[in-house]
Amino acid sequence: xxxxxxxxxxxxxxxxxxxxxxxxxxxxxxxxxxxxxxxxxxxxxxxxxxxxxxxxxxxxxxxxxxxxxxxxxxxxxxxxxxxxxxxxxxxxxxxxxxxxxxxxxxxxxxxxxxxxxxxxxxxxxxxxxxxxxxxxxxxxxxxxxxxxxxxxxxxxxxxxxxxxxxxxxxxxxxxxxxxxxxxxxxxxxxxxxxxxxxxxxxxxxxxxxxxxxxxxxxxxxxxxxxxxxxxxxxxxxxxxxxxxxxxxxxxxxxxxxxxxxxxxxxxxxxxxxxxxxxxxxxxxxxxxxxxxxxxxxxxxxxxxxxxxxxxxxxxxxxxxxxxxxxxxxxxxxxxxxxxxxxxxxxxxxxxxxxxxxxxxxxxxxxxx
Numbered sequence: 001x002x003x004x005x006x007x008x009x010x011x012x013x014x015x016x017x018x019x020x021x022x023x024x025x026x027x028x029x030x031x032x033x034x035x036x037x038x039x040x041x042x043x044x045x046x047x048x049x050x051x052x053x054x055x056x057x058x059x060x061x062x063x064x065x066x067x068x069x070x071x072x073x074x075x076x077x078x079x080x081x082x083x084x085x086x087x088x089x090x091x092x093x094x095x096x097x098x099x100x101x102x103x104x105x106x107x108x109x110x111x112x113x114x115x116x117x118x119x120x121x122x123x124x125x126x127x128x129x130x131x132x133x134x135x136x137x138x139x140x141x142x143x144x145x146x147x148x149x150x151x152x153x154x155x156x157x158x159x160x161x162x163x164x165x166x167x168x169x170x171x172x173x174x175x176x177x178x179x180x181x182x183x184x185x186x187x188x189x190x191x192x193x194x195x196x197x198x199x200x201x202x203x204x205x206x207x208x209x210x211x212x213x214x215x216x217x218x219x220x221x222x223x224x225x226x227x228x229x230x231x232x233x234x235x236x237x238x239x240x241x242x243x244x245x246x247x248x249x250x251x252x253x254x255x256x257x258x259x260x261x262x263x264x265x266x267x268x269x270x271x272x273x274x275x276x277x278x279x280x281x282x283x284x285x286x287x288x289x290x291x292x293x294x295x296x297x298x299x300x301x302x303x304x305x306x307x308x309x310x311x312x313x314x315x316x317x318x319x320x321x322x323x324x325x326x327x328x329x330x331x332x333x334x335x336x337x338x339x340x341x342x343x344x345x346x347x348x349x350x351x352x353x354x355x356x357x358x359x360x361x362x363x364x365x366x367x368x
Contacts, residue, residue, distance in 0.1 A: 265292060
């Protein structure tokens with residue numbers, strides 16, 4: 001294990017490289033770059049030995065200079081609803097998480113951009129951890145093929161990605177955008193940008209930068225309150241940016257992208273669920289094309305909050321619907337495995353006996 005860890009420290013991951021930077025044996029064999037990319041993103045190869053159509057001598061040289069996965073190991077926590085929480089161990093001893101969410105007609109992975117999160121949302125278990133560090137491009141990107149391989153599917157079977165795991169992706173802008181560009185590259189994971197959701201707590205200048213990128217992503221904004229006083233109580237870092245500034249940045253984003261914006265709103269009993277707050281939310285969003293997700297709070301140890309009741313959530317929803325807004329109540333999956341929205345907290349064991357399977361994998365033990 002010590003030698004393996006030294007390899008991680010001394011060698012870069014191939015996933016750190018964009019397509020044009022992938023190594024080839026010599027300049028006359030550019031087709032080898034596409035072959036190598038195919039092994040990384042089509043087959044999700046976990047070792048150079050698997051790359052059977054590459055010359056043995058080149059595979060050996062690649063192994064001497066690079067690693068593939070940036071993860072030392074990972075663990076799987078399987079929920080009764082078949083969603084799976086992944087806990088990844090990084091070379092420096094830190095950890096991050098992702099969640100695999102299979103639906104009947106699609107497969108989604110919720111990925112992280114950081115270890116922990118600096119936003120510090122009071123109702124979020126990840127925020128309670130504080131900020132560890134940014135993830136590299138490879139650490140962000142590798143979550144997708146690693147999850148796919150462990151689930152026994154090809155990476156390209158995962159068609160929906162949400163950057164809603166640990167961290168504020170817009171504060172790790174360059175690495176997150178670099179990973180996204182490989183997700184949508186036809187020579188990479190070949191995803192539609194319209195199936196990639198980037199979540200943010202609301203950083204106006206970064207949202208404006210993102211608008212200039214020309215990427216028709218889905219932008220999800222964690223608003224959680226329509227009035228400044230409440231928002232600053234539950235999101236301590238919110239004092240840096242007013243709701244008005246966030247709304248102005250969202251108008252800029254919508255003008256540039258033409259895309260509908262998703263508003264995330266966690267329902268907290270007695271905090272942000274009053275009728276007057278629903279009415280104020282309508283006013284805040286009146287000149288934007290949005291879809292609002294009302295999210296019942298997912299409890300975690302020491303949270304200090306409780307979810308709004310069903311009747312209160314329905315009453316809040318009705319105010320929004322009567323104003324002509326698009327709304328849904330989003331019940332999170334994976335709660336029994338600590339995988340639901342706001343629950344990611346690097347837990348080493350199941351949150352309840354209902355989590356029916358916990359499996360640990362080393363680098364070479366991923367399911368074939």
